[in-house]
Amino acid sequence: MPELPEVETVRRGIESRVVGRKILDVEVGRERSVRRVGKEAVVHGLTGTTMVAARRRGKYILCDLDSGDAVMIHLRMSGRVLVEPTGTQRPAHTHVVLQLAPRDGLHEEMWFVDPRTFGEVVVYDPRLEAEVLPELAKLGPDPISDRFDGGVLAERLAGRRGAIKPLLLNQHVVAGVGNIYADEVLHRVGLRWSRTVDTLSRKKIDKLAFAIREILAEAIESGGSTLQDTQYVDVEGNVGSFQENHRVYGREGLGCLTCGKTSIRRVMVAGRSTAYCPRCQR
DNA sequence: AAACAAACCTGTGCGC
DNA sequence: TGCGCACAGGTTTGTT
Numbered sequence: 001m002p003e004l005p006e007v008e009t010v011r012r013g014i015e016s017r018v019v020g021r022k023i024l025d026v027e028v029g030r031e032r033s034v035r036r037v038g039k040e041a042v043v044h045g046l047t048g049t050t051m052v053a054a055r056r057r058g059k060y061i062l063c064d065l066d067s068g069d070a071v072m073i074h075l076r077m078s079g080r081v082l083v084e085p086t087g088t089q090r091p092a093h094t095h096v097v098l099q100l101a102p103r104d105g106l107h108e109e110m111w112f113v114d115p116r117t118f119g120e121v122v123v124y125d126p127r128l129e130a131e132v133l134p135e136l137a138k139l140g141p142d143p144i145s146d147r148f149d150g151g152v153l154a155e156r157l158a159g160r161r162g163a164i165k166p167l168l169l170n171q172h173v174v175a176g177v178g179n180i181y182a183d184e185v186l187h188r189v190g191l192r193w194s195r196t197v198d199t200l201s202r203k204k205i206d207k208l209a210f211a212i213r214e215i216l217a218e219a220i221e222s223g224g225s226t227l228q229d230t231q232y233v234d235v236e237g238n239v240g241s242f243q244e245n246h247r248v249y250g251r252e253g254l255g256c257l258t259c260g261k262t263s264i265r266r267v268m269v270a271g272r273s274t275a276y277c278p279r280c281q282r
Numbered sequence: 283a284a285a286c287a288a289a290c291c292t293g294t295g296c297g298c
Numbered sequence: 299t300g301c302g303c304a305c306a307g308g309t310t311t312g313t314t
Binding site (some may be wrong): 297 | 310
Binding site for chain 2 (some may be wrong): 032076077078095114115116117120160161162166177229231270
């Protein structure tokens with residue numbers, strides 16, 4: 001579900017609503033959500049600590065604790081983070097609850113909610129990051145947090161072959177682009193999902209890198225994309241609005257908003273549904 | 283090595 | 299109304 005813009009929106013919410021508040025108590029209702037290090041490590045690692053920072057690398061949220069430990073939260077397909085007043089009815093699939101020290105007299109909890117349980121919460125010693133979270137070291141550049149331009153992208157694509165879309169989804173190439181934004185980016189630069197990297201000029205790669213930054217930044221500005229199922233909401237429960245700007249994703253059969261002459265088509269590529277305009281994208 | 287399918291889960295929407 | 303199937307924002311693992 002959530003891609004870089006949604007994850008960044010959640011990170012900002014954690015930064016403003018959770019960072020700086022002591023964690024008084026921790027409940028883990030589902031072992032699977034903390035499978036990487038186990039329930040004990042999460043409960044003991046968080047209880048009594050205070051988050052001092054909330055960072056992000058691609059789709060990974062990384063929070064620093066005043067104990068020196070760190071917390072990694074990955075939402076995968078259906079994870080959500082919510083901050084709600086203590087005592088509020090918790091939704092189904094609320095797997096981890098952090099009781100926060102009251103702020104301005106308000107008692108609140110942070111919930112990790114995740115129906116499909118692909119997501120996870122990990123508490124770890126940052127000195128052991130390479131062993132606990134080996135995937136972090138393999139991530140490509142973050143198009144928002146890191147220096148990212150055509151030169152960087154060309155470097156990441158060097159030596160790789162095949163269709164462009166699966167490469168944009170590869171987190172080792174670029175960290176944070178997912179299925180919606182890959183389709184939107186490719187449409188903006190007029191590239192079809194099937195174009196192979198070896199046919200891309202350096203100038204086109206510059207445009208591609210620029211469009212990645214541009215679209216992700218615009219989406220962050222809009223608070224991310226919330227689809228019909230309203231699965232994605234920020235920590236306050238607000239929906240995003242970037243779906244109103246989608247030009248291909250979820251628009252199968254509708255007229256292309258750019259050329260106005262062809263209808264958007266949808267095919268399966270590398271197991272992911274892929275929307276494109278056959279006229280605008282070559 | 284790369285391309286693809288399956289796996290991990292639950293919920294929803296659709297056709298019959 | 300009910301049932302079975304396809305599919306969903308991600309990522310890893312195993313197989314050709």
